[in-house]
Amino acid sequence: MDYSYGLSMGLHTLASVVWVGGMFFAHVILRPVATELTPVERMVLWRKVLPRFFAWVWLSIVMLLLTGYGVLLLGYRGGLGGGGSHVDIMQVTGLIMVGLYVQLFFGPWQGFKRAAAAGEIERAVDYLARMRHIVATNLILGLVTIFVGAVGSLLGT
Numbered sequence: 001m002d003y004s005y006g007l008s009m010g011l012h013t014l015a016s017v018v019w020v021g022g023m024f025f026a027h028v029i030l031r032p033v034a035t036e037l038t039p040v041e042r043m044v045l046w047r048k049v050l051p052r053f054f055a056w057v058w059l060s061i062v063m064l065l066l067t068g069y070g071v072l073l074l075g076y077r078g079g080l081g082g083g084g085s086h087v088d089i090m091q092v093t094g095l096i097m098v099g100l101y102v103q104l105f106f107g108p109w110q111g112f113k114r115a116a117a118a119g120e121i122e123r124a125v126d127y128l129a130r131m132r133h134i135v136a137t138n139l140i141l142g143l144v145t146i147f148v149g150a151v152g153s154l155l156g157t
C-alpha cells in the first residue's frame with residue numbers, strides 16, 4: 001500500500017493549520033490586547049513574538065509547497081494542472097500568500113527591527129501597521145484557501 005499521498009496531505013494540512021492558525025491568534029487574539037499597551041511595550045512584545053512565529057511560517061511554507069507540488073508532480077492528481085478547480089484556486093491564493101509573506105518579511109519586518117534597535121518608536125509602530133495590513137489580507141486568503149482545499153477534496157470538483 002502506498003501511503004505517500006495520504007502522508008503528504010496530512011503534512012500539508014498540518015502546515016496550513018500552523019501558518020493560518022498562527023495568523024489568526026496573532027491578529028484576532030493577541031493584537032487587540034496589545035493595543036492596550038504603551039507603544040514601547042507593544043514594540044518589545046512584537047519584537048520578541050514575531051521571530052518565533054516567522055520561523056514556523058517558513059517551515060510551513062516549505063512543507064506546503066513540497067507536499068502540494070509533490071502530490072501534483074508525482075502524478076497523484078494528474079500533473080501540475082491535475083486535480084479539480086479547487087487545486088487551481090489553491091495554487092493561486094497560496095502563491096499570493098507566499099508572495100505577500102516574503103514581502104512582509106524582507107520589507108516592513110526588517111524595517112521594524114532596525115527601528116526597534118534604534119529606539120525609533122514612531123517608525124517602528126508605522127512598520128507594525130504595515131505588517132498588520134499584510135497579515136489581515138493573508139489571514140483572509142488563508143482561511144479561504146483552507147476552506148476551498150478541504151471542501152474541494154471532499155467534493156472532488
Ligand code: HEM
Binds near residue numbers: 142
Ligand atoms: C501553493 C501551492 C499549493 C499546492 C500546489 C497545493 C496542492 C494541494 C493538493 C493537490 C491538494 C489535494 C486536493 C485533492 O485531494 O483533491 C491540496 C489539499 C489541501 N490544501 Fe493545498 N496546495 C497549495 C497551497 C495550500 C495552502 C497555502 C493552503 C492553506 C493555507 C492549503 C491547504 C489545503 C487543504 C486544507 C487541503 C485539504 C486537505 C484534505 O482535506 O485532505 N494548500 N492542496
